[in-house]
Amino acid sequence: MSDKVTQLQSEPEEGGCTKSGCGAGSEPLSHLPEAIRQKVHNHPCYSEQAHHHYARMHVAVAPACNIQCHYCNRKYDCANESRPGVVSELLTSQQAVKKVLAVAANIPQMTVLGVAGPGDPLANPERTLGTFRELAEKAPDIKLCLSTNGLALPKHVEEIAALNVDHVTITINCVDPDIGAQIYPWIFWNNRRVRGRKAAEILIEQQQRGLEMLVAKGVLVKVNSVMIPGVNDQHLKEVSKVVKAKGAFLHNVMPLIAEPEHGTFYGLMGQRSPNNAELQALQDACAGDMAMMRHCRQCRADAVGMLGEDRGAEFTLDKIETMEIDYAAAMERRAQVHAQIEATRSAQAAQVQQGGETLVPISILKRPKAEPPLRPLLVAVASEGMGLVNQHFGHAREFLVYEASTQGVRFIGARKADNYCDGGDSCGDGDAKWSAILKALEGCEVMLCSRIGMGPWEKLEAAGIEPNNEYPMEPIEAAVAAIYRQWQEAGRLHRAAAPRNALSA
């Protein structure tokens, strides 16, 4: 591990993100001080490795909000909807505590409880901090985190630190009030509704002050930004620099989700979302400045389970009402499960260390100078977790996208294939589903899964994407590396011609 870390540190121009960390010995967080790495080691949202193994849950205890964002519609709540901030069932602090204990007992991989909405957690301080207070006492093995727009942050920093909340996420879309005025129509501040540039100015000031205060208290701060093409896309590079300088440990750039049917300002006024290539380019540009988070799934405010899955339906109020929870026993079992997971992770890391199959030996791929350059290859992977190629194509609701190049294999991001919708007849037929899948696979030339039916196989081939089911249950990176080698040996990477399923501009 230490070799790997040194290697990454000695290549500052590459940033910490050029090598993938999934299932491997290093990850984008390896540039962080040891104390922070310890803290995020088993946090599925912050650690790219951990998200294969650990689960998180959000409880929806915070209904009220104190600002309006142009990408949010406070009216929307559809059961099939899985956009961030959306929620079906609002809980009181007591109900939330009960639900957390039930989930932690039934899903021992659960390490993190977050409050993220559906409004702003700190616009509901009693409900949010009340939930934390009780959990800190009853379930001390669970990490607490919250995410906020930052407006009310400075006045709650003291208590957040006192409650031992270990991560706070602030959504910061700009540090320039003129840009902010195009994102936030109003805020509620000092008993008034404040609009326009003034509103953005106050919000930015509070966000920045909150960030500084949290860092001073030793609380980890992550910054989320929504990439809005033509509004803040270029500006986010500046945001990344500013928040890094102030001590944020991660910057997560997420794509705007805007469709007319969501009823948001952006959706209805025709503001477009960024495409995958634009998002990736901006994430790469910001990565030069700090660790980026590429596996973020933009969860609902009541999501339960591993990232990318939602088991919330198993833990509705009436169901948890009937569950008998012995938390002391559950905590013991949780400790055992976590120890097992850590043993698996060390074993995987050790495998990487020995060279073995898992990392592309870069020396092998180093091309002789005279030959034409090898192009990189994007590979989409269907995985249920554990860092393995272990999912049937037909069950995949998202794909993990990896880039293989002469530099090695790196994780690019997770792409949803279900268009933020759980399906159902009302939400689109087979064709709609296929177009969502093909959109998610944009730019990828290989689709790696454990199994796949004949029909989908042919459809993928017709779209210029090569299905591959030859690596079932293998570590993802080893499989991607092996495919890259095969393509190289077959001379397929010399071809300068753009692939058929090209990235659209």
Add this chain to the structure above:
Amino acid sequence: MAYQIVAACTNCWACQPLCPSEAIYPAAPHFLIDAKRCTECDGAYSEPQCAAICPIEAAIVDSQGVAVNPPGSLTGIPPERMAAARAEIGAR
């Protein structure tokens, strides 16, 4: 003289803790204002607090029954655009 919460309310709880008269209470299908208690925030705040934080257009009306936050005033979405989009989506 009293404000009133009407059907558009989404039960977001934002207004309830802010009312200086403790006039707002949760109810089904939506929050209500106790007309006997509501003072329209007179003497307490320059802006009636419930209407100043409510994120939903036309959820709160004044004593004349006029929406304090009319359509378009909070989201910036022109009402015609909203109506056109509704019709378009409904027709699918």
